Amino acid sequence: MGNEKKMVEEITGMEVDFAKWYTDVVKKAELADYSSVRGCMIIRPYGTALWENIRNDLDGRFKATGHENVMMPLFIPESLLQKEKDHVEGFAPEVAWVTHGGEEKLTERLCVRPTSETLFCDHYANIIQSYRDLPKLYNQWCSVVRWEKTTRPFLRTMEFFWQEGHTMHETAEEAMEETRRMLEVYASFCEESLAIPVVKGLKTDKEKFAGAENTYTIEALMHDGKALQSGTSHYFGDGFSRAFDIQFTGRDNTLQYPYQTSWGLSSRIIGAIIMTHGDDNGLVLPPAVAPVQVVIVPIAPHKEGVMEKAAALQERLRAFCRVKLDATDNSAGWKFAEHEMKGVPLRLEIGPKDIEKNQCVLVRRDNREKAFVNLDDLQTQIPVLLQAVHDGLYQKALQRRENMTYAATDLETLVETAQNKPGFIKAMWCGEQTCEDQLKEQAGVTSRCMPFEQETLSGTCVCCGKPATSMVVWGKAY
């Protein structure tokens, strides 16, 4: 109990080399593996199961807010991509092009979707005629491709998995509400299901999505003090509607352009889970999405009755949690380390001595606390402990973020903080991009967002000293 010895020698210490620690965890926990396609990864069964749980949870939240799933094509004709100017400028440098079908050269190139705004708009133009057709609340689960220069498993890969919601509304107000609503869905998902605290806010013009009027974001702080944008929600106004000629007849019998939103959350969130909760023994998974919530490790399984008892427990536990029985012939110690590496929230040990006393040992992954629990109480105790792990993870992450959040009211302090103290820096800003550029130049930080929860640290911009318009959270980002 409370043994601080590092038991998994294969994983590089977090303090030693954070980047290496990260990839070690990805590989040793069997989440993903490299493929022979540059910049693309193979998401292994364990990683896929994790993504499926994330997906099912989020999908339920989308359905509950009235959204429907659709499936759009993988390809976008060049002409379609070209329709919205800012959008194409933003994405053109990183799209993959299909130029041939078999041996034949195509008359028009097709791009592999980097995002699907254009496809949705093209379709919406055909199916929206009247205000009665609105709102359209569509979502799709798919993968997209962006020709990235440098890649890292989950955090940045050339192909990644995500969901993209695309909605059309009768009024700007309605669309703006939708944008905010979906950001809240992401934020609650992160906090309730992933135990990741997030800062909700608005992106500056410099950081917003190509073609959007407003981009909202949730920003999480990783173990190493770098920020990870964990979900975004965009308000498009009627920009795309005009570019794609999407019009409907309004209640007053005039032709109008609908207002649009889009929002996305990607498999990158798995990187956030790793870097928020993980430790030197490997992955630590939030119970709500863990593929295995409880792993049963039989002790001395060759002894009479142990395996039978363990198997019977597995059957019982199936009714209320995701449970796995480790029946391999590895030693008990091996199994402990193995499942810790894979982040299983609870371990259940059952051996001859326990069976005699009708009990078992439950060990939490987050703090290694052990508890002897009567076998008759498992149905109530396991959910309690899973919840305790969740709360423990959330509190620890929140505490760390607070400890790593600083404030600066003058440039010198900001630069000094950025250079010496990894984390978020709160500072006032005048709203000018030149100041953003200068902070990037001098302190190496970018604006993560203008949080909804504003504070007044001072009256003037941290950079230029002119009157400030808002408080911005700055940081180094993934």
Added chain:
RNA sequence: CGGGGUGUGGCGAAGUUUGGUAUCGCGCUUGGUUCGGGACCAAGAGGCCUCGGGUUCGAAUCCCGACACUCCGACCA
């Protein structure tokens, strides 16, 4: 895309400076003893030394090129 680093059985490395036919640990297979924090003994299997050229009697080793991974920047979910 700029600057560094790396590439040797499944994994981690030694060997490269000084060219001579590949070594170690872990894992894997089989048998046996073990099992409450990565057990032990014995016997085995497994290598186009990232790829392509070149130099040489001979290349993991020297030269040229490509690719991949990785770190630091710039760019992006």
